[in-house]
Amino acid sequence: MQVLGAVLGSLLGSLINLNGSGHYVHWGFIQISVANLVLIGLMVLVFIAAILLPFRRHGGSDQ
Amino acid sequence: MTLQTDLDSDASANVAADLPEDADQWTAKLRHAAVEALPPQRLMPDRQPAYVASWIYVFGVLTLAALAVVILTGMVLAVFGPTWWHVSSVGLFVNSLHLWSVEVFFFAMIVHLWGKFFMAAWRGRRRATWITGVVCFVVSVGAAFTGYLSQQNFDSQWISTQAKDGINSTGAGAIFNVTNFGQMLMWHIMLLPLVVVLLVGVHVLLVRRRGVVPPFADHPEMGSERPADNRPPANAEEKG
Numbered sequence: 001m002q003v004l005g006a007v008l009g010s011l012l013g014s015l016i017n018l019n020g021s022g023h024y025v026h027w028g029f030i031q032i033s034v035a036n037l038v039l040i041g042l043m044v045l046v047f048i049a050a051i052l053l054p055f056r057r058h059g060g061s062d063q
Numbered sequence: 064m065t066l067q068t069d070l071d072s073d074a075s076a077n078v079a080a081d082l083p084e085d086a087d088q089w090t091a092k093l094r095h096a097a098v099e100a101l102p103p104q105r106l107m108p109d110r111q112p113a114y115v116a117s118w119i120y121v122f123g124v125l126t127l128a129a130l131a132v133v134i135l136t137g138m139v140l141a142v143f144g145p146t147w148w149h150v151s152s153v154g155l156f157v158n159s160l161h162l163w164s165v166e167v168f169f170f171a172m173i174v175h176l177w178g179k180f181f182m183a184a185w186r187g188r189r190r191a192t193w194i195t196g197v198v199c200f201v202v203s204v205g206a207a208f209t210g211y212l213s214q215q216n217f218d219s220q221w222i223s224t225q226a227k228d229g230i231n232s233t234g235a236g237a238i239f240n241v242t243n244f245g246q247m248l249m250w251h252i253m254l255l256p257l258v259v260v261l262l263v264g265v266h267v268l269l270v271r272r273r274g275v276v277p278p279f280a281d282h283p284e285m286g287s288e289r290p291a292d293n294r295p296p297a298n299a300e301e302k303g
Binding site for chain 1: 117118119121122152170173174177178303
């Protein structure tokens with residue numbers, strides 16, 4: 001378990017540096033962390049996908 | 064008294080509850096009002112309206128599922144305490160499950176909120192459903208905030224000392240002291256979860272009572288959006 005954690009940790013650490021201070025976006029009086037901005041972007045993408053992607057229907061009586 | 068006699072007396076008690084002379088008792092009135100407002104077929108329906116067959120309708124129940132994981136993992140954390148969740152590998156795992164289920168909870172709830180906002184889900188006598196959802200969202204923010212204050216690490220100390228100025232500026236700092244760990248822990252594990260669960264319960268019962276709001280295009284007139292007889296339209300059903 002510890003070996004797996006170390007491997008996953010180093011893999012994630014190679015992609016994103018989680019040891020430094022956070023990154024922020026400044027836009028006028030608005031200040032938001034990049035992590036929160038990415039999360040909001042993901043929510044918008046999921047929202048659009050939920051509207052556009054077809055939903056598999058069950059049963060035969062889809063009137 | 065034998066077992067059979069007990070069963071017989073229970074059965075006769077159930078029959079007696081519906082006797083005409085008992086109709087004016089508050090228990091009978093409450094029972095009839097509850098069954099009338101929320102008949103069993105509305106509480107657990109076999110079919111849903113056809114327009115519910117869309118991914119946008121999934122996020123409400125996804126929020127509920129995440130809330131269940133939040134509560135279960137929170138109960139495990141409460142049993143073993145902060146040393147366990149900070150030091151042991153299983154404790155760290157459960158602590159992470161608690162955090163990430165909260166992330167999923169808010170993610171799903173916000174997508175659910177956007178979906179309901181853009182379909183004006185308060186139409187057709189569904190105002191109370193919308194309002195309970197909004198209040199639940201606000202209370203959930205408070206529950207998450209007090210959770211960050213209850214972590215028992217430097218992060219919670221930093222957050223509490225930053226937040227105290229904000230809370231003090233509202234004038235609420237005297238009764239809601241974010242640097243008082245005991246008070247914040249009680250709010251996090253007792254008061255706010257109780258309010259969230261109660262609000263979610265009322266919200267879900269209102270959804271079952273009023274039905275899921277139909278899309279604009281299918282029901283352009285306000286009148287048709289109202290659940291007249293507590294049942295979805297017969298020509299717009301699909302197996303759930």
